[in-house]
Amino acid sequence: MHNKVSIKDIARIANVSIATVSNVINGKGRVSPKTVSKVNKIIQDMHFVPSASARSLKDMNSHLIAVVVPFLEKGMLQDNPFYWELVRGVESGARHHEVQVILLGIDENEDFSFVKQRHLDGLIVVGVFEHTLAFQKLLDLGIPCVFLDSHLSNPDFHQIDLDDEAGGYLGTRHLIGLGHKVIGVLTGKLEEGGVNYYRHQGYLRALRESGIEAGPELVFEEAPSIRGGYQVAQRLGSYKPKISAIFAFSDVSAIGLIRGLHDIGLSVPADLSVVGFDDINYSAYMIPSLTTIRQDIVSKGQIAVKMLLDQINGTGLTDKKSVKIPVSLSVRQSSIVNMI
Amino acid sequence: MHNKVSIKDIARIANVSIATVSNVINGKGRVSPKTVSKVNKIIQDMHFVPSASARSLKDMNSHLIAVVVPFLEKGMLQDNPFYWELVRGVESGARHHEVQVILLGIDENEDFSFVKQRHLDGLIVVGVFEHTLAFQKLLDLGIPCVFLDSHLSNPDFHQIDLDDEAGGYLGTRHLIGLGHKVIGVLTGKLEEGGVNYYRHQGYLRALRESGIEAGPELVFEEAPSIRGGYQVAQRLGSYKPKISAIFAFSDVSAIGLIRGLHDIGLSVPADLSVVGFDDINYSAYMIPSLTTIRQDIVSKGQIAVKMLLDQINGTGLTDKKSVKIPVSLSVRQSSIVNMI
DNA sequence: CTGAAAGCGCTTACAG
DNA sequence: CTGAAAGCGCTTACAG
Known part of the structure; x- marks a missing residue:
């Protein structure tokens, strides 16, 4: 295993404390430029990468979001390229913010325990109904959510719907x-x-x-x-x-x-x-x-991530919570004047 | 936040040590039936869910795998329902083993640092070339991988290819x-x-x-x-x-x-x-x-997860590492006798 | 500017 | 059968 390299190793080699290494990594506290560059060099050389688990354990956040899509068939994500386009948008939006995306199919009985388990930062939820048990459980989680295509009546929820x-x-x-x-x-x-x-x-x-x-x-x-x-x-x-x-x-x-x-x-x-x-x-x-x-499904996914991250990071709070995306008609060949 | 409930709280309420609670959760050690049921009851009541970060910090594994697909356009997953079908298969295979799936697009410059960062258990990699830098970096990670559609010459790699x-x-x-x-x-x-x-x-x-x-x-x-x-x-x-x-x-x-x-x-x-x-x-x-x-793309995804998990868990090691899936021809309407 | 120490939630030997 | 303690890798007040 390569992961053996920890902040301790860096500290030892650099002859500084682990607190200092931590400060360098996070650009926090006051550290002399000399120390900064010394530590950074060693971090580079050792291919040190901070452990997300350890961080998550302290911060209680994970830089992990999930796209939640309801199953159609039992235990199987829906067979619709729509979802792929959506997920493509989410992934591309998320990667700009160093957030990773978990894909998650659920059915009505999902208990969402993994959300707490993994300290997920937020959820993008596609197509749930307000009156369902799953929706209630989702709310009980108390974590940031953006609901897509769900038409929730409560204006306090962040949501993106088509008209x-x-x-x-x-x-x-x-x-x-x-x-x-x-x-x-x-x-x-x-x-x-x-x-x-x-x-x-x-x-x-x-x-x-x-x-x-x-x-x-x-x-x-x-x-x-x-x-x-x-x-x-x-x-x-x-x-x-x-x-x-x-x-x-x-x-x-x-x-x-x-x-x-x-x-x-x-x-x-x-x-x-x-x-x-x-x-x-x-x-x-x-x-x-x-x-x-x-x-535009892809950009719908991108908007969803942005909205979710704003919510997680507490930025952009003045924006309204509910976005209704306008639709348009693309006239093509499958519809013509009625001949009957 | 609900996540406040920790093994400590359970231990306190149950009047046992945290070690015992841990043992109950994991079915390890010898714990009296009485204690087991007492602790379990409290766990239920408190909606306790063990923290994946804490576990991961000890075990150095995460029950998290990633599907790695190369970008076509810059920073954007490929626009091909093929991938959705594949990912559907992976998700459905993974959920039976309580493993979650991260979706990950990469380009040639990807450094895969998130893999160590998150202690990913393994990777399902689609379509890489042996001579690329990305492939080298992947190997350097030293974690279980299953390569799809990559035709690696080295028989030591786990791989699934079509014929x-x-x-x-x-x-x-x-x-x-x-x-x-x-x-x-x-x-x-x-x-x-x-x-x-x-x-x-x-x-x-x-x-x-x-x-x-x-x-x-x-x-x-x-x-x-x-x-x-x-x-x-x-x-x-x-x-x-x-x-x-x-x-x-x-x-x-x-x-x-x-x-x-x-x-x-x-x-x-x-x-x-x-x-x-x-x-x-x-x-x-x-x-x-x-x-x-x-x-059969969906089942290809399912096979890939199974192979990966076998590798991670050290099970099924006798199976051969390289699977070549046979192909067949579906004759339909787009091809007919040459008229010229 | 830097370090010692506590603590996040868990598991794992080790005693008893 | 049960518990006290160490330790996983990190961050964060707090001293100095």
Whole structure:
């Protein structure tokens, strides 16, 4: 093991006390320039690296944050490139601040004991619901959190959300503008307070404004995955005469849907228009390219880290705690004028 | 802060020594059943969680591993769902062993000081080259590593590789079998010893076997990303009369390529056949679905953790250190008989 | 400007 | 079966 080198060794070799070495390392206290450079030299030569455990034991902080993402399947992170883009943003934001990122999948029964165990400095939590047990446990932790896509009602929580309602509205308006009258919705679980809930609300508002009737038979609730979208296509076969457009609340489900439609002989956009949500990297490149509600996921991750670190370090406290990110519509090839 | 509860508090309340509490927690030493249950009860009631820092300080291990992935762009993890699938596998494997996963992007100048700093137990390293400085530094760390997709020549290293040569061969054979004679290659950097190198070797072998001539003008080296693939399509416009098929060494580049071809009026597979590599989740669902060399990325991640933990814990040492995963061909719609 | 000492929370021989 | 004590590597008042 190389880790044998400790502050003691440095002190001994430099002929100073460990307190002095510590001061040099942290640039604290008053140390003569001579001593500083002597100690620094030895630190270099010995490849000394201070132990995070020892520091953490004193400071009770760890320079470690976690990205918490709920499991979809049992014990397995969700199969959605969305998360990778998010995590990429978090990692890139964190590394500028010498903070490392732990990745953590949780289910409803998670007790978060590792958070205390590891003295995590903070958490970036994606998509939790306010009324859940997991959320309560999270709060009980009493550590800095930034909630993403969670639409918490309490304004005291730091959170970043998309304007999901507007997104739902925009996508639906777009389809209505193209002459579509019977517009289906492909959504993940429609729990009140979740992103899908708000997207659906926006959808309803757009319909209402145009005097188009909504109906439960137009709502397809399914796992927000490629496979989920694919499966819905089968069910859609029978609706075909009625529905001329589908608004999918995630790009991955749109991808599965389009392929599923293709496999039952329906082509997008000729037979059915499809709008997605997220604008993951791939959406612009598929054939047909996907009309979708755009969000910059990578920078969302970066903003989240910044917000979390501000909170941890007590900087930037004047900023407001809740950020609502605007959405926009990227019109591409998967949606066209209603031919029916 | 809740973390105030320490082994001392438990000891005081239970009227035992901290040593006994420690023994109860770790199931070590001989403690009377009565004491055990008394202490355990208090631990429960107080929501006591042992401090990882303190433990780590003694044990010099951390129950923390890192997945190390090289940056493509500056300071930014690669934009490839491949990594997400891999990380999903690692996370799911690790959580069964109460190990947490740090995500870490590196570039050539990384000094890995955080590895010693945090006393990481081990590393899963994706795609490094033997002759690089980063690799040397990694070895100097002297901690357990499992190398993925790195094709290290030294058999003493634990590593998991695909049979990339066979993959390159298989995909090319497939195209040759379809009557293609001029087969281009879309690859990431062709560095000796890298995955692309071996895939290319396999490609060359297949050509050789069939007496087809290879040529540098058929090799397109480009960043292995959607965008990279897209850009190559432009350049390909002029080659059009000659090349009838392209073998892309990653699915993401194949995706970009297919779209790029589409945008210059060439359709896959009618005008050009395309084969990918990886079989990321999306490939089966795109239109046309992508013929590709299949690997199970998620389970690759799981195998990697298992191998790493075996190494860390000194278990399963009889197993061989180097695993070569076989590949297979998934024939789908993007490749058809040569019409030219 | 520098050092001795206490203490963070835990584990591990070692006594008893 | 249980406890007192040392020590892991560091930081932080506090003396000097």
